[in-house]
Amino acid sequence: MNNNQIRVGIIGCGAMGREHVERLTNVITQTKVTGVYDYIEKTAQDVAEEYNVTSFASGEELIYSDVIDAVVIASADETHAAYVMECLKQDKYVFCEKPLALTAKECEKMMEVEASQGHRLLQMGFNRRFDKGYVEMKKAIEDGEIGEPLMIHSAHRNISQAPGFETDYAITRVAIHEIDITRWLLDDEYDEVQVLKVKQSKRTSGDWLNPQLIMFKTKSGQRVDVEVQTDGAYAYDIKCQVVGEDGTLDLPDPAVVTKRKNQQVSFGLSDHWASRFADSYNEEFIEWAQAILNDQLVGASTWDGYAACVASDALIKSRKTGNPEKVTMIDKADIYK
Ligand code: ISE
Numbered sequence: 001m002n003n004n005q006i007r008v009g010i011i012g013c014g015a016m017g018r019e020h021v022e023r024l025t026n027v028i029t030q031t032k033v034t035g036v037y038d039y040i041e042k043t044a045q046d047v048a049e050e051y052n053v054t055s056f057a058s059g060e061e062l063i064y065s066d067v068i069d070a071v072v073i074a075s076a077d078e079t080h081a082a083y084v085m086e087c088l089k090q091d092k093y094v095f096c097e098k099p100l101a102l103t104a105k106e107c108e109k110m111m112e113v114e115a116s117q118g119h120r121l122l123q124m125g126f127n128r129r130f131d132k133g134y135v136e137m138k139k140a141i142e143d144g145e146i147g148e149p150l151m152i153h154s155a156h157r158n159i160s161q162a163p164g165f166e167t168d169y170a171i172t173r174v175a176i177h178e179i180d181i182t183r184w185l186l187d188d189e190y191d192e193v194q195v196l197k198v199k200q201s202k203r204t205s206g207d208w209l210n211p212q213l214i215m216f217k218t219k220s221g222q223r224v225d226v227e228v229q230t231d232g233a234y235a236y237d238i239k240c241q242v243v244g245e246d247g248t249l250d251l252p253d254p255a256v257v258t259k260r261k262n263q264q265v266s267f268g269l270s271d272h273w274a275s276r277f278a279d280s281y282n283e284e285f286i287e288w289a290q291a292i293l294n295d296q297l298v299g300a301s302t303w304d305g306y307a308a309c310v311a312s313d314a315l316i317k318s319r320k321t322g323n324p325e326k327v328t329m330i331d332k333a334d335i336y337k
Pocket of ligand 1: 156157158173174177273
């Protein structure tokens, strides 16, 4: 570390990775991007030139470099597990975008290595935990303002997807946010999950199933429904209503001015997750940087990444069998308690 500034290397310079390069260079004061890698050499070189940083020949070279104190992984989903493992073995701080791995088994191996290093090294990119609306809802639940939470109704609606989108990505890339935020809000693990067949939208631009209706049951018996529209929705719109025994809590729409005109009230909605959740991405990296300087990570852990993968695996199975599927997890290691 240089003068209390964390030197960060970013693996993956696609849409998300580039945003993080910009954010960690120009928004977060406690970090400085010193290196990047992308499997498309030209992409990495362009970013390296723009930000005057090193373009590494491989992700591993970036991880081993002594000008990199911490690594951000924003590469393709299937590459996350191997990069994370390398960082953990090097005892290097790592921030990983979701999903942590393609299977829960790979996460189990990561937790073994991290536990053997004796301290937390990984933070998951579950940015919604830093969104003002969700943070306020969590506090209200913890303060007992709506009594015991009984159920959650939620929706995750997208306007479009990148080419190559597949049915299971609705779980592993999209609803994974609800998998995480629901566990976090309710402070409970899942007992059972299910995907229900619903009428299909003609607005889907590919041949994947859209929408899908996902159900969770927590260990204490709360029920959660998540409507997942991966394509063709009217906006990027995220809904969450927690129903408690004494009242309900609703996630607010993004802070925008409402217009009153022609006997109507209207306000704008986002078209993309990057604008809808921009503040939460900033907050999450501010906390990450401070936590590294304090040597005490606080955001979503490897355990949380693992829990999301276990639920995803069970949901994918349920989509194929049509049945509810049990969620079975290993014991939690002490470093995650
Ligand atoms: C993206 O990666 C996200 O994180 C968004 O929340 C989700 O809506 C989108 O479909 C994903 O591609």
